[in-house]
Amino acid sequence: MFTDETKKMNFPVVFILKIIAVIISITVYNMFPATKDNQLLHQVLKGINTFLVPSIVLSILRYIVISVYNARHANRAVRGNFVLGINRLTAVLNTVLFIIAVMVAFGINPVEFVTSLTIVAMAIAVLFRDYITNMLSGLFIMFSDQLSVGDRIKVGEHKGRIVDITFANILLQNEEDDIVMVPNNLVFTNSMVNLSAHRSNLFTVKFELPLYVATDVATLEKEIQSVLINHPNLDANMPPALQVQEIGKDFVRYKLELYAISSSNKLHREVENEVLREILIFEHARTKSS
Structure with a gap:
């Protein structure tokens, strides 16, 4: 989009x-x-x-x-x-x-030069076959409406949001915020799922809490759901899903998946700010009581 x-x-x-x-x-x-x-x-x-x-x-x-x-x-x-x-x-x-x-x-006739190097050019085409096919695949992707920068896709074992499309690769940002370079050919030679085609309203809120606050996961999830369960900008049929992503030495990292009523980035940011404010209130209350 x-x-x-x-x-x-x-x-x-x-x-x-x-x-x-x-x-x-x-x-x-x-x-x-x-x-x-x-x-x-x-x-x-x-x-x-x-x-x-x-x-x-x-x-x-x-x-x-x-x-x-x-x-x-x-x-x-x-x-x-x-x-x-x-x-x-x-x-x-x-x-x-x-x-x-x-x-x-340099005084070289380009037509004569290419003609004289026809055999060499064929050898180069064979050597760089993968790159050439990747480039052509990249062009097909760019001029098609099947994929777009910002889409969440799954290609083979790779899953993430498209950050950029080049002649060689599709750059995916996975859930760990790593950039994965997927060759364009994989889109045509492997099964590909466009997760945004039917779930374009899905967005993710990521946050982390200190370990002593994050121990009460059930209470945190209940607090978040109480705020969002009847939110006018969220899909009532898709309740919020809180997941633990990583447990560190003194922190716990969470991921909250939400489904908005539209794919507007502005609306997603507004809801995200509400969620983060509620999390700050929760953290402050837990810190004060401990």
């Missing part, structure tokens, strides 16, 4: 710098006629323009596509990672343009 931050267009500093650079490059190119003395300069400037001009056009196309997409979905929430996919694809094309520009700057 896209947020306002995803849809917001940043100030195009890099785009402006590219325009300035191409203006300077073209000006210098025209100021110095092609001679034997400045042949190298002309070749380098040609390579720079080979990168900058298509890159500027690519940036304009990217801006137009994202603007049109955001305008069409301005009034409704959408799934998928279309904007992320466009940004990643633009980065790849810019990399290809840069490589071609370097060849031109």
Whole structure:
């Protein structure tokens, strides 16, 4: 699901710098006629323009596509990672343009170079087959609506919330707050469950208490449930579930799973604040009585 931050267009500093650079490059190119003395300069400037001009056009196309997409979905929430996919694809094309520009700057014909290295390119494709298939799988994921950044998924033995999607991996944040890098191919070669597809209203509140306070788990759970059982922003059919995550030397770490009436992050934060305030009151009362 896209947020306002995803849809917001940043100030195009890099785009402006590219325009300035191409203006300077073209000006210098025209100021110095092609001679034997400045042949190298002309070749380098040609390579720079080979990168900058298509890159500027690519940036304009990217801006137009994202603007049109955001305008069409301005009034409704959408799934998928279309904007992320466009940004990643633009980065790849810019990399290809840069490589071609370097060849031109050194006087190498890119078409002849690729043709002469066809066999080598095939060998490279075989060697980097896994990465190439991962990259293609990443593109499929980015431009599909099956997965989105923020979804909770389970792929094989890995389970967590999607933090980012790259050409190589899906970055998952598991319940222990560790970042797990899952290869994109696993999504297509293993069974995958999108836990957010039907449980998008689920959110988790994590907290910890001192060991001497946390001994009375039943009372803590009763106090929390008494506050949330008739909460207007929570699903009455899904009661709060308190779980012990970790017992340390002097603390106990808990996880409370709640089901809201909507998937609004703002609403989730409001309920979370109410829960944490109740926990602070409980801790203060237990500390005072002990």
